[in-house]
Amino acid sequence: MATETRHDGFSDDDDDKPIVFKRSDNGDSEDVRPLSSIIFRNSPLDKPSEIIKDESDDDEAPISSRFRNKNGNEVSGSKQDSTNEKKPLVKMFQNGSTLENERPSPKVSGKRLLEKGSSADQSPVKKPKVSSSSTSVAMKSLKIVKQGDKRKLEAGNDDNDDDDDDDDVPIAKRIKSDTSKYKTPSAKPKVVKQSSTSSATKSKVKRVVSPPSKTRSKKSKKVMNESKFAKSSKTLPTGDGKKKWTTLVHNGVTFPPLYKPHGVQILYKGKPVNLTPEQEEVATMFAVMRETDFYNKPLFRENFWNDWRKLLGKTHEIQKLDDCDFTPIYDWHLEEKKKKKAPREKGEKYMWAVVDGVKEKVGNFRVEPPGLFRGRGEHPKTGRLKKRIHPCDITLNIGKDAPIPECPIPGERWKEVKHDNMVTWLAFWNDPINPKRVKYVSLSASSSQKGQSDKKKYEKARKLKDHIENIRATYTKNFTAKDVSKRQIAVATYLIDKLALRAGNEKGDDEADTVGCCTLKVGNVECVPPNKIKFDFLGKDSIQYVNTVEVEPLAYKAIGQFRAGKSNSDDLFDELDTSKLNAHLKELVPGLTAKVFRTYNASIMLDVMLRQETREGDVNQKVVVYQQANKEVAIICNHQRTVSKSHGAQIERLAGKIEGLREGLKALKNNLERAIKGKSPLEGSDGKKTRNITPEAWEKKIAQQMMKIEKMERDMQTKEDLKTVALGTSKINYMDPRITVAWCKRHEVPIEKIFNKSLLEKFAWAMDVEPHFTF
DNA sequence: AAAGTGACTTGTCGTCATAGAC
């Protein structure tokens, strides 16, 4: 898949831009701005250990108080004023954080002293977390002492387990408080009441819930959390060591229907062949893929054939896949498709779980059906048979006091039932294609549990802001380190920061051959004098990343050194792997890992662009601004999509329409002239006659027509522009929803214009953010 | 130190319903 050259929507003053990199795939990077111009200017602090603390506490405060007013109205940051919205990003990068800054200090208001610069101050950025309760502050400082100066990046870490408390409760409650917003009542978590008349869960729910402890009130919950032990699971510690739930009730999983033989025969060398149901089932899986690209891929066919042949037996009449004609089954399949299929069973019973007394949606309660493994890119296992999963493959995880779900397949039983509250999964099975991999069943994205961890992720990224300047100064300095490892770490960190590359774990031979930063090969990077690097590699999902960027001259030089004397298939960073890299990052800022940079850069970019680019205008215009910002983020993250098959045709059609409109415009102009001369209008091409109107009226029509044309051209442009860019992924995973919500509030854009129903549910935790929220 | 494993996040694509085009 070819990557196209992209253009960014920024205006020209690069200085304000956040991160710099734009990409020009064709090797020219005219628009690449040197990172240096922005980021590195005055970064005075290289003191390594300035660390930071982070107050994770802020999580604990009630939401409302949590966001301290960035505008200084409150307590804390008096300095920040709303104006900062307009300030160039650069300034934002300027506040380095020093311990002092972050430390809750009595003098509060001045917290942010740091703005080192001059006028630039204001970045609202983090405000002192003063808002948290005094207690927590106290605790924090205590901790600090213990830990030395370092503070963790983690939004809520071990400091106090309860730091997320506030998160837990509120969300559910919050949501439920305004039901009206959510049209799908079922979608929102509710506190389960004693005798809920509702669905299937009821019986169990009742039971579980009934114990007093269950009635969850904020308080009770907190209390429990603080006594962290509560019921620790007896099993070996798993997960991250934090308790994920107290009570958990659910109904297990459901299985796809057993195979129903259709009896349609394939032809082997032209003759019908009898197949057993098992053989037929697999043949059908293959037959129905006829119109996909997989069908003709040699490896896919070979892998399929090997697995199918195991079912046929070596001596079967069918000896060669190429002699098989699956047309009869394919045709049968088309017929079946035409028939109305009964609406798929909803699985209401399995759809819900009750976690700590709150009813929550389950994400994927349906076990994956058997099929042929597709895989992405050149996956070595493409085409292999993915066998059916049975109850005896499934391990359930459920509350100790909850009833164990009945096995839905008569006569069979679950593999195991665990009661591990240190993990979030409800069930898992091993992936038949790669048995080391595990497939989990967990709550849906809209659940409070997922929402909390999402929020934590963004809080962590947000804190990176306080250290980024320092980190950049450090790696810049190390571009010239004499120690190769150190230099590689510096350059790798730089690339991860600047280009939002993934960490790049090692991969096995039984996986597609893709790379990330640490696994880049010499052949994936090319030095283009004087100081540009051309990247070309296959990343996650075998999506190609092609980009030529201008880099810091010293980094350029270092990359040249790393390449020297190696062959194309050698590792560029031969001294590096993700553990070393992350270990290093963690040293800079506790809790920091490579992926945090992606989140950070995506979110900060959105925040900055929205502030810079939003103009007065109607809602639609603002939405366009949002989409453009979203697009830039997607580009930086290399979120691509394949161009739809009909794209060309669609563009042509649009072009045709525009052409038609142009013709119409010509006619209108013509008639205007005639009207001015007092002649009557010509009749339309369709032969119908045209009303005689005044020149002014013609002018008006002409203006309207031109608007129409412009709009259509813009639409066409946008469509073409976005044909290879997927906006969704960054919206779902990288851009802090609070930025979006706050922007919508500030600019009176209905949030529904930006988030669809599932995003609204998923981001319920972000909806009450204050309009001044700054990432 | 490498390899394995466990838990969870991130990512693209296919399918389906439906709003909109004709």
Add this chain to the structure above:
DNA sequence: GTCTATGACGACAAGTCACTTT
């Protein structure tokens, strides 16, 4: 009313990263 382009959604593949085991 039928056709079709879109977007929502689900499916499930493929990453990240911590921690064990060898």
